[in-house]
Amino acid sequence: MGRWTPDARGRLAQAAIELYAERGFEGTTVADIAERAGVTERTFFRHYADKREVLFAGSTAMQDAVLAAIAAAPEDATPLAVAGDGMRAAAALIDSAGGDFPRRRSAVIAANPSLQERELLKLAALATASGGALRARGVPEPAASLAGQAAVGAFHVGFAQWIAGPADATLASHVEQALATLPTLA
């Protein structure tokens, strides 16, 4: 196997998630990951800043998808419907990638408190950014921030249910159910 391959990034992610499950996140080195993926450490560092970034590299694309969907939502949609479109876009992104990476990633994160903290921070940042995108559409405060928080909360709950539930369900269906439940709570 040559050192260069167009799918080195994907192989590195797959190798990393396998090793984190086998040896734990702390017990895995970048050298281990590169070896399992059949590439050099240098190749690893061309794709990821460190072994933690393998788990969080998708956050930027997810936030971009959320903010684009919020900006593109129908003009007359309610704040929650607009923020919900952001969460639908995030779920669609994860569903379209397919494979078991998200589930395995969740198991690794659940086993490591500092990774859990980082995951919560990413969600908090997504809620804040979503609130900002709603303000940019003219939604006043506190409605903009509240809709961002509520929609990300629904995503969080839908995601947890998806991970815990049968493997053939889509994340989108769980997020949709959570978003649909929100207005029934009051």
Add this chain to the structure above:
Amino acid sequence: MGRWTPDARGRLAQAAIELYAERGFEGTTVADIAERAGVTERTFFRHYADKREVLFAGSTAMQDAVLAAIAAAPEDATPLAVAGDGMRAAAALIDSAGGDFPRRRSAVIAANPSLQERELLKLAALATASGGALRARGVPEPAASLAGQAAVGAFHVGFAQWIAGPADATLASHVEQALATLPTLA
């Protein structure tokens, strides 16, 4: 001034928050705090495990108040009303303490990323615990978790507005406004 005083804990908290504002959280030592409060370091450690705990010691009492209020809410209340009662109890606890500690604390936390992380983790734990308390009342999933997330999100937004707004407003009034806005978002 004697080494023992019935209000050593309060004086330590006040001294700490002053020093964190003057010298930064990182630039302040336990020895500095004890000296300013007129007590020994040993007295500091009888009250707080470390200098960070001065800022987060109130979290346990707040979570206890929230969970007690959720358990005591009227039987026929909606999930959001029940979770909202939890947030009202948290706001009342902070308002009843009075003084400028919460505002000064927020400024210290805003200036330090690792303290911000801890604050977000405390809020995430509060949302999870609130969802659990709703389940214990018989609220099904995903409604229980969603109501916990949405109510804590409203508390978070109300708190931020309270900190940013005029000093004579109560936290309770901002939290109430945020809770009242939630059902209008959809």
